[in-house]
Amino acid sequence: MSEVQQAFEAVVTQIEHDPAFADIEVVTHSIGRRGAGLALTLTIDRVGGVDIGSCERVAAHVNDALESCPEPYSLEVESAGLERPLLRPGDYQRFAGKNARIVTTLAIGGAKTHRGTLRGVVGTNVELHTPSGTLPIPLAAIRSANLEYDPRADLAANKRERKRNG
Structure with a gap:
C-alpha cells in the first residue's frame, strides 16, 4: 500500500470519529488508478443533505492530511x-419509512429484486413493506440496496408540510 493510500485510509477513519465532522457520514470510499496517479473518491452524506460547503470542508481536510505525500x-x-446506497444494518433503520430497492443473492418470494417501503431491521432481517405485504429479507442475502426517490411522494410531503406550517 502506497503512502497516499495509507494516509487516505487513516484520514477517512479520522473523519468517521472526529467530533468536528459529527454531521458527516462517510458512506463509501475507494482508491483507484487514474493516469500516473491515484484516484481517491469519498462519498458522504449528511442529515438535511450534502451541500457544496460540506464537500469543500471534507476535501480541504483530506488534502491537508495528504499534503506531504x-x-x-x-x-x-x-x-x-437521493438514491444513496444502503450498506449497513443501521442504514435500514435510519431510513425506515423511505422507499427502497433491494436486490438479493437468492430468490425471495419468487424474485431477486424487491421494491417497497423500509420498515427497519428485525433480528437479522430487513423488513420491506411491499404491495403484497411485509417481506423479511435476510441481511446476509442482500447483494445491493438503495433508496428510491419518488418525486410524487416528495411533492406530497412538501405540500403537507406547507399546509401544516400555515
Whole structure:
C-alpha cells in the first residue's frame, strides 16, 4: 500500500470519529488508478443533505492530511445522492419509512429484486413493506440496496408540510 493510500485510509477513519465532522457520514470510499496517479473518491452524506460547503470542508481536510505525500493523486468528494446506497444494518433503520430497492443473492418470494417501503431491521432481517405485504429479507442475502426517490411522494410531503406550517 502506497503512502497516499495509507494516509487516505487513516484520514477517512479520522473523519468517521472526529467530533468536528459529527454531521458527516462517510458512506463509501475507494482508491483507484487514474493516469500516473491515484484516484481517491469519498462519498458522504449528511442529515438535511450534502451541500457544496460540506464537500469543500471534507476535501480541504483530506488534502491537508495528504499534503506531504509525494505520489500524485486526484480527490473527489461527492454526495451519496437521493438514491444513496444502503450498506449497513443501521442504514435500514435510519431510513425506515423511505422507499427502497433491494436486490438479493437468492430468490425471495419468487424474485431477486424487491421494491417497497423500509420498515427497519428485525433480528437479522430487513423488513420491506411491499404491495403484497411485509417481506423479511435476510441481511446476509442482500447483494445491493438503495433508496428510491419518488418525486410524487416528495411533492406530497412538501405540500403537507406547507399546509401544516400555515
